[in-house]
Amino acid sequence: MSRCGTIYGVGLGPGDPELMSLKAARLITGASVIAYFRKAGRPGQARQLVDTLLPPSAIELPMEYPVTTEIALDDAAYAETLREFYEDCVARLLAQTEQGADVVVLCEGDPFLYGSFMHLHSRLIDRVAVEVVPGITGMSGCWTASGTPITYGDDVLSVLPATLSEARLTDAMRSADAIVVMKLGRNLPKVRRALATAGLCDRAVYVERGTTAQQKVMRLADKPDDEAPYFSMILVHGMGRRP
Template sequence: MGKVICVGLGPGDPELMSVRADRILRGARHVAYFCKRGARGQARRIVEGMLPAAAVEHAMEYPVTVEIPVSDPEYNRLLAAFYEDWATRLADLAMGAEVVVLCEGDPFFYGSFMHLHSRLQGRAEIEIVPGITGMSGCWTQTGQPITWGDDVLTVAMATLPEAEITRRARDTDALVVMKIGRNLEKLKRALAAAGTLERAWLIERGTMPGQRVARLAEVAEAPYFSLAVVHGQGRRP
């Protein structure tokens, strides 16, 4: 079997990438990355100037992103076929030379590569290079620890029903909310109901050019590359 290496690129700043990730990228012969149709993709932008000139690039363009709701059976059908197709293509490519797959943050933390990982089992040797998660890169930009002492940290998606977000926010000490985008107003209402909106921050494009850190209550819009945090206030010496 050939070998597929998924490299975690960290939260966005290339200087926060691991030494191992940097070394693998600079010696890569085949590089694959996820992106929207017609776009280059954030992962590819992070490694600009790091790949060998002779590296062959493979843009894995999603068949669908936000065009239809996640609950639509067609959404799962299209993505399942997409992942199966690319698992086959990567396994075939790896027979000739190692294939490096780019992944923002850490590959095993809500990364798209997980869907390829399960399909590549028995078809290729797989190596995962962990990376700093996007959420840790973002909460660091607030200048405050996310947890203290015995604080419990919860990671939730803004795509959850409003009542579920409220429940999760009430039942935890510290909170990270991902996938905000068009769910911003719903998230605000949920955190207000939980009594944590005034402590919530929004970090947009954390560690990347154009970074913005602001009080969530004062934000009017939130792009895909943003997340919200509520810091814990737990036990301290």
């Protein structure tokens, strides 16, 4: 019987290539097939992170999102379009493993934290061998870049997607000790308003492209505009018990 390959979901860490795990680097340098998500017309952040590690002989399978912000998240067409996209990605990956190839799927941050790979994992897990390699999360890279611990003592940390409604964001912010707000982009004005209502604007820190050469860290109050790329976050550091 021919051997079926394994699919590896490999976490790349927060953006600095040196923050990849040894296991991630070993799998990437030995990869015969490499897959990665990207926006159409872009090289893809994940692919750029491994540029110096990838063997020239590796087969590349870019998986290009059919939509990003063109359709509203709550539109049924958005879910259906992405569902078809992930099914197509799964078919392409399985075609490689059925030929005996192992496939390394590149994942920014950690594969099981708000990443696209989880949507492949749920479709693959009962059909092929899958191994997940964890990575340093983008949020830990950002709070390290801020130079201040995110939590102290008994602080409760809340991770909030900026895509939530303003009311839900405000309620969650009011009940949290420390906060990470992800998926900023065009949601930054809404997040600012929620922070203001929760009385947290003065404690909010904006981090853009944390741990990379393009890193920016500033108090949110000092940010003069509402432009925020995908790789940006807002932090509210905890102020809990200290010895």
